[in-house]
Amino acid sequence: MKVEIELDEAWSLMSCVVTRLLDEAELPDEDRAKIRRWRSQEMQPSHEGMRLLTGKINQDLAKALENKERSQLRKPDWR
Numbered sequence: 001m002k003v004e005i006e007l008d009e010a011w012s013l014m015s016c017v018v019t020r021l022l023d024e025a026e027l028p029d030e031d032r033a034k035i036r037r038w039r040s041q042e043m044q045p046s047h048e049g050m051r052l053l054t055g056k057i058n059q060d061l062a063k064a065l066e067n068k069e070r071s072q073l074r075k076p077d078w079r
Contacts, residue, residue: 001069003061010054011045 005013018039022032042049 001065003065004058005054005061007045007050007054010057011043011050013057014043014050014053015039 018035022035027035043053044050
């Protein structure tokens with residue numbers, strides 16, 4: 001099985017994680033502002049950083065699925 005997310009999907013995922021981090025983590029206001037600037041300036045879908053993140057997410061997904069598939073093949077039938 002192959003799962004691959006697109007750039008817009010990766011941006012939505014990153015945006016949700018960052019929003020939750022900003023809402024729940026006890027960070028100083030200065031750090032919150034830095035994170036917001038980073039998200040709005042460097043992590044837009046059209047920027048290279050977002051393309052790199054998307055590639056990394058897809059690599060990690062592929063590796064996790066491969067490991068899961070491999071571990072399923074190694075399980076004995078009698079369990």
